[in-house]
Structure formats: structure tokens, C-alpha cells
Amino acid sequence: MSGVRVRxxxxxxxxxxxxGARSALFNWLFARRNGGTFIVRIEDTxxxxxxxESEQNILSSLRWLGLDWDEGVEAGGPCGPYRQTDRLExxxxxxxxxxxxxxxxxxxxxxxxxxxERERLMAGGELPGYTGKCRDLCDxxxxxxxxxxxxxxxxxxxxxxxxVVINDLVRGEVSFECSGIGDFIIVKSDGIPTYNFAxxxxxxxxxxxxxxxxxxxLSNTPRQVxxxxxxxxxxxxxAHVSLILGKDRSKMSKRHGATSIxxxxxxxxxxxxxxxxxxxxxxxxxGEEEIMTLDEIKDQFSLDRxxxxxxxxxxxxxxxxxxxxxxxxxxxxxxxxxxPYLEQKGYIARDVSADQYRWLQTxxxxxxxxxxxxxxxxxxxxxxxxxxxxPENEEAIAILAQEQVPAVLNLFRxxxxxxxxxSEEIVKNILKGLGRELGLNGKKVFMxxxxxxxxxxxxPELHQVVAALGLEKTVKRLEKGML
Numbered sequence: 171m172s173g174v175r176v177r178x179x180x181x182x183x184x185x186x187x188x189x190g191a192r193s194a195l196f197n198w199l200f201a202r203r204n205g206g207t208f209i210v211r212i213e214d215t216x217x218x219x220x221x222x223e224s225e226q227n228i229l230s231s232l233r234w235l236g237l238d239w240d241e242g243v244e245a246g247g248p249c250g251p252y253r254q255t256d257r258l259e260x261x262x263x264x265x266x267x268x269x270x271x272x273x274x275x276x277x278x279x280x281x282x283x284x285x286x287e288r289e290r291l292m293a294g295g296e297l298p299g300y301t302g303k304c305r306d307l308c309d310x311x312x313x314x315x316x317x318x319x320x321x322x323x324x325x326x327x328x329x330x331x332x333x334v335v336i337n338d339l340v341r342g343e344v345s346f347e348c349s350g351i352g353d354f355i356i357v358k359s360d361g362i363p364t365y366n367f368a369x370x371x372x373x374x375x376x377x378x379x380x381x382x383x384x385x386x387x388l389s390n391t392p393r394q395v396x397x398x399x400x401x402x403x404x405x406x407x408x409a410h411v412s413l414i415l416g417k418d419r420s421k422m423s424k425r426h427g428a429t430s431i432x433x434x435x436x437x438x439x440x441x442x443x444x445x446x447x448x449x450x451x452x453x454x455x456x457g458e459e460e461i462m463t464l465d466e467i468k469d470q471f472s473l474d475r476x477x478x479x480x481x482x483x484x485x486x487x488x489x490x491x492x493x494x495x496x497x498x499x500x501x502x503x504x505x506x507x508x509x510p511y512l513e514q515k516g517y518i519a520r521d522v523s524a525d526q527y528r529w530l531q532t533x534x535x536x537x538x539x540x541x542x543x544x545x546x547x548x549x550x551x552x553x554x555x556x557x558x559x560x561p562e563n564e565e566a567i568a569i570l571a572q573e574q575v576p577a578v579l580n581l582f583r584x585x586x587x588x589x590x591x592x593s594e595e596i597v598k599n600i601l602k603g604l605g606r607e608l609g610l611n612g613k614k615v616f617m618x619x620x621x622x623x624x625x626x627x628x629x630p631e632l633h634q635v636v637a638a639l640g641l642e643k644t645v646k647r648l649e650k651g652m653l
Contacts, residue, residue, distance in 0.1 A: 173206070173379060174200065174201055174204040174205070174206025174207070174379050174380060175201075175206055175207045175209065175376065175377050175378050175379045175380075176197040176200055176201050176206060176207070176208055176209070176378065176379070176380050176381075176382055177197065177208075177209040177210070177211055177242075177372075177373070177376065177378055177381075178190075178193060178194040178197050178198075178208070178209070178210050178211075178232075178239075179210075179211045179212070179213050179369070179372070180194075180212065180213065180228050181212075181213045181214065181216055181219075181220065182212055182213075182214055182220045182221060182222070182224035182225035182228060183216055183219040183220055183221075183224055184224055184227075184430075185224065185227045185228070185231065185430040185431065185432045185433075186227060186228045186231040186232065186430060186431045186432070187429050187430050187431070188414060188422065188429055188430075188431070188448070188483065189384055189414055189422065190228075191231065191232075191235060191431050191444075191448055192411070192414065192448045192451055192452070193382065193383055193384055193411065194210075194232060194235075194237055195235070195237060195445065195448050195449060196382050196411060196452075196453070196471075196476070197382050198237045198239075199449070199467060199468050199471040200380065200382060200471065200473065201240075202468045203468055203469070203471045203472070206379075207240045207241060208237075208238075208239050208240050208241075209239060209240065209241045209242045209247070209249075209252070209376060209378075210229070210232065210239040210241075210242035210243055210245070210252070211242050211243065211252040211253070211254075211372060211376070212225055212243055212252060212253045212254065213254050213365065213368065213369070213372075214253055214254055214255050215254045215255060215362050215363060215364075215365075215368060217255075217362065225243070227432060229243065229244065231430075231431040231432060231435070234431070234435060234441050235431065235441050235444065235445055236441055236442075236445060236464055241376075249375060249376040249377070254363075254368055254372070257368075257371075257372070258361070258362070258363075260371060260375065261357070261363040261367065261368055261371055262357075262361065264367075264371055264401065265324050265356060265357045265363070265367070267401070268324075268326070268356070268397075268400060268401070269324060271400075272327070273326070273327055273400045274324050274325060274326050274327055274356060274400075275304060275305060275307070275324070275325055275327060275353075276304065276307070276312060276322035276323070276324055276325075277300075277303075277304040277322055277323050277324070277325045277353075277355070278304055278307075278312070278315040278316075278320045278322045279300075279303055279304060280320070284300070287300075287301060287303075297350070299350075299352035300325070300352045300353050300354075302353055304322075304325070305327065305353065321359040321360075322359060323355045323357060323358055323359050324355065324356050324357040325353040325354060325355055325356065326353060326354055326355075326356050326367075326393070326396065326397065326400070327353055328348050328351050328352060328353050328354070328396060329348055329396070330348065330349070331348070331349070332348045333345050333346060333347050333348060334346045334348065334351075334391075334392035334395050334396060336391055336392070336395065336408055337408075338388070338408050338409060338410055339380075339407055339408065339409035339473045340409045340410055340411060340412075340473060340476050340478060341385075341388070341410055341478055344388065344391075346391075346392035348392075348396075351392060351393060351396075354366065354393055356397070365390070366390055366393045366394055366397070367397060369394060370394050370397045370398055370401075370403075373406060374398070374401075374403045378406050379406055379407065380406055380407045380408075380409060381406050381407070381408050381409070382409045382411065382473070383409075383410060383411065384410065384411055384413065385410045385411060385412050385413050386413065387410060388410045391408055391410075409473050409476070411452050411476055412452045412476075412477055412478060412479055412480045412481055413480045413481070414451055414452075414480070414481050414482075414483050415480045415481070415482055415483065416482070416483055417482060417483070417484055417485075419480075419482070422483055431444070436545075437543050437544075437545045438507060438508075438511065438541075438543040438544025438545040438546070438547075439488075439492050439543050439544075440492055440495045440496065440499065442463065442464065442495050443488070443491045443492035443494070443495040443496075444488070444492075445464050445467070446460075446461065446462055446463075446464075446467070446491055446495075447487065447488045447491050449462070449467045449471075451481035451482075451483065452476055452477050452481040453471065453475055453476050453477070454475050454477065455467070455470050455475070456470055456475070460491075461491065461494060489542035489543070490542070492542055492543055493541060493542045496538055496541050496542075496543075496544070497538060497539055499538075501531050501534055501535045501538070502531060504534050504538055504544065505527065505530050505531045505534045507544045508530070508534055508544050508547045509522065509530070511544060511545055511547055511548050512530070512547070512548065512551070515548045517548070517551065517552075517555045518530070529638070532634075532637065532638045533551055533554050533638050534547070535634070536554075536630045536631070536634040536635060536637075536638050537550040537551060537630050539630070540629075540630065550629070550630075553623075553624045553625060553626070553629075553635070553639075554635075554638055554639060557643075557646075558646070558647065558650060559623070559624060559625030559647060560625050561621055561625055562625050562626050562627070563627075565627055566621045566625065566626065566627050569617050569618055569621045569627065570618060570621055570622065570651055572614070572618065574608070574610060574614055574618070575618040575622075575651070575652070576652050577608060578604065578608065578610070578614070578615055578618050578619060579618065579619065579622055579648045579649075579651050579652050580648075580652060581604060581607065581608065582600070582601075582604060582619055582648060583645055583648045583649070585600045585603075585604070586600065586636070586641055586644060586645065587641070587645070592636065592637055592640055592641050592644075593637055594633050594634055594637040595633075597632075597633040597636045597637055598633040601615070601616070601619075601632060601633060616632060618651070619632060619648075620632055621651070622647055622648055622650070622651030623635060623636065623639070623644060623647050623648070623651075
């Protein structure tokens with residue numbers, strides 16, 4: 171396939187959310203898989219709620235996910251400008267063209283009049299909708315209404331007795347009766363275009379070939395198709411991706427987990443894990459493999475494998491994926507990510523020396539296998555920063571009360587003090603020999619040592635913990651455990 175042009179067109183009224191990120195990802199994958207162009211434009215005609223701060227959040231989140239764009243805001247391109255508020259004259263021109271052709275008209279109905287009309291229709295058991303009151307106003311009627319200070323909106327004249335049929339690349343054939351649409355507004359009274367009108371003008375002027383977006387936009391599509399046809403423009407291909415639901419099958423919300431990409435960044439998720447997870451929300455690879463890089467996903471991606479059924483947001487699966495990527499990541503990268511959490515907790519100062527950084531790498535390497543995100547690290551590293559530790563529960567206290575404990579702790583201390591250095595390999599060999607020398611099984615040796623040194627009955631490998639703590643701290647804890 172050649173000449174593919176797709177777009178991600180967010181409204182900058184808040185941070186980039188999971189649903190929007192998935193739409194951006196699917197568009198990016200489709201463009202890259204087919205050698206096409208990925209465009210990012212900003213739909214900022216909601217003047218009250220749009221902000222440049224939200225726009226920057228969206229763009230930085232896309233970059234964090236690894237989704238670069240070929241044209242659009244900050245990248246430029248031949249079809250700009252790429253913000254709707256910079257394109258208002260373009261919309262006005264096409265609105266004028268539709269009005270002059272009789273395909274749209276000025277409507278002077280006030281909000282109060284429309285509300286009363288909706289109430290009347292509902293009271294009579296009819297569907298609420300615009301009844302076409304201003305469809306056939308004469309020049310004199312328009313002049314009279316304008317003399318009253320009324321500012322009109324522009325409504326599209328929906329043809330009667332027809333249907334709009336869409337051949338959706340995901341959902342198949344979908345049909346909408348025009349009688350259920352009603353004449354809809356394309357330009358508001360302040361001259362700002364509505365979404366359904368602006369998106370058509372933008373997509374056409376940017377030569378968009380495929381519109382890949384969330385299922386919630388499917389109901390907008392017949393209005394957009396009518397505008398395409400009224401302007402004699404060819405239609406793009408439409409593909410509406412299924413909704414994302416929580417595990418309880420209800421609409422995705424904060425109770426199912428964080429909803430913005432920024433929140434996942436702040437919690438210490440890795441972008442490659444989130445991209446892998448998002449790709450599997452509604453799309454499936456050819457094989458059974460679920461852990462895939464962005465390039466591997468790109469090489470397999472097609473709309474044929476996008477499901478019609480809703481995708482389920484499973485936080486446990488995301489945590490599993492993220493844990494995998496944490497275990498695979500370089501320790502230096504993880505240490506850089508962990509430092510802000512350690513600083514916030516008060517474990518380290520803002521300026522970390524070279525020696526302390528190397529030690530932090532040892533600590534991070536020791537606990538990384540237990541993390542599902544980097545923000546959890548503060549719950550695993552307290553033992554490395556504390557001067558002393560206390561048994562965490564009754565089980566731990568009981569372990570230290572066993573009769574063999576003084577002999578175990580004392581011999582381990584002696585072996586450490588005799589060692590040429592405290593490295594993981596040396597400590598590992600010392601631990602292996604303790605059981606044989608004392609005639610005890612592994613549990614009788616390792617559990618008391620673990621509780622005395624860490625305060626916990628479970629945790630990272632003991633030889634890694636001791637190597638990270640060093641001789642002085644380890645000996646102090648062994649001596650305290652023998653009291």
C-alpha cells in the first residue's frame with residue numbers, strides 16, 4: 171500500500187489519556203507498517219477548555235511513548251497550519267460555499283426555544299431533535315431576526331428519506347437513517363466551527379486516506395460523510411476501534427487505574443511496557459507471543475487483526491509486562507529513574523556523588539526483580555538506608571528465637587570479617603558453606619540471617635543484600651540479632 175496518510179487529532183483540554191494514546195499508537199503503526207505519513211494536529215476550537223499546557227502534555231507524552239510524527243504541530247509540513255484556531259478562515263469559506271448552495275442555512279433559534287421544543291417532543295413520545303424551524307426562512311424573516319440582535323448558527327441541511335452506509339474496516343457495514351440525524355450545527359454563533367465540520371475540512375485538506383479512531387466517534391461519522399458528499403469530496407476509509415473497558419466490563423475510569431500517560435510516567439512505568447500493553451488492547455498478533463517491541467508490533471500490525479469487541483484494561487497484566495521490561499532494562503537507566511523517588515522519600519540528597527551513584531546501582535540491581543514499577547522501589551530499599559532493622563512480624567520474631575540462631579549469626583559474622591572483600595560471589599560462597607559447617611539445613615541457616623539483616627522473611631537474594639549493605643552495616647545487624 172502506498173500514499174497512506176493518517177492523523178492523530180487530540181483536543182488539548184487535558185493530558186493524553188489511555189484511549190487517546192492507543193488511537194495515536196494504532197495510527198502510527200498503520201502509517202509505519204505501510205510506509206505512510208503520520209500527522210499530529212490539534213483540535214483546539216473548544217476555546218474555554220483548550221490550553222497550550224495540555225497541548226505540550228500530549229506532545230511530550232507521544233514522544234515518551236516513542237511515537238514520532240512526520241507532519242503537524244512543531245514538525246511543520248505542506249498542509250499546515252496544524253491547529254484549528256489558525257484555520258478559521260478556511261472553515262468559513264467552506265461554510266459559505268455550503269450556505270450559498272442551499273446545503274446549509276442560518277438558524278436563529280435561541281437555546282431557550284430549542285429547550286422548549288425538545289421538551290414538547292419528549293412529552294409527545296418523539297425523539298428530541300431539531301425540527302427544521304429555520305430551514306426555509308425568507309430574506310425578510312432573516313432580516314427581522316437579525317434586527318432583534320440574534321446571532322445565527324449555521325446548520326447542515328440533512329437530506330430526507332435517505333440512509334448513510336459506512337463500510338468500516340473494523341466493524342463492517344454500518345447504516346444510519348438520515349431521519350435520526352436531524353439538521354446539525356456546523357458553525358456556532360461565534361463563528362467557531364463544530365467538530366464534525368472542522369474535522370472533515372481538515373482531513374480533506376490534509377489528504378487523510380484512513381481515519382482510525384475510537385468507536386465512540388462512530389455516531390459522528392454519518393454527519394461527516396454527508397459533509398464530504400455535499401462538498402463532492404472523496405471519502406477516506408474509516409476504522410473504528412473498540413472501546414476500552416475496565417475488568418468489571420464498565421467504562422474505563424480512574425477506579426480501574428490511572429487514566430493519563432503522565433500518571434504512568436510518574437509512577438515509574440517504562441514506555442516500552444505501556445506501548446506493548448496498549449497495542450494488545452484491541453489488536454492481536456499472529457502468534458501467541460505477547461511481549462513485543464515497538465518494531466515487532468509495527469511489522470505485524472494490520473487493521474484485519476483489530477477486534478470488534480471491547481478491550482479490557484487489565485492493570486495486573488500491565489504490571490506483569492512492566493516488571494518484565496524492568497528486569498530487562500540496564501541498571502543505569504533504572505537507577506536514573508529511581509533517584510527521584512528515593513530523593514522524595516528522603517533516602518538521598520539531590521546531589522548524588524559518583525561513589526553513591528555506583529552504590530545505588532548495586533541497590534537497584536538487588537531489588538529490581540521485585541518491582542512492577544519504579545515508584546515501588548522505596549518499599550524495598552529501606553533496609554539499605556536504615557541504621558538498624560526490626561523484625562517485621564511475629565513470624566520473623568519467632569525465627570530469631572530459634573536455638574541455633576546465635577551460632578549461625580556469629581559464624582557468618584566471623585566469615586565476613588575474614589573475607590578479603592564483600593562481593594556478591596564471596597558472600598554467596600560463604601553462605602553455601604555455613605550449613606555444612608554447622609550441620610544445619612538451608613532454612614535453619616538462611617531464614618535467621620535474612621531476618622537479622624533485613625527484618626523480613628522474604629526478599630532479594632541474601633548475597634546481593636549483604637554485598638550492597640557492606641561489612642559494617644551487616645555486622646551491626648548480626649550483633650543486634652544475637653542479643
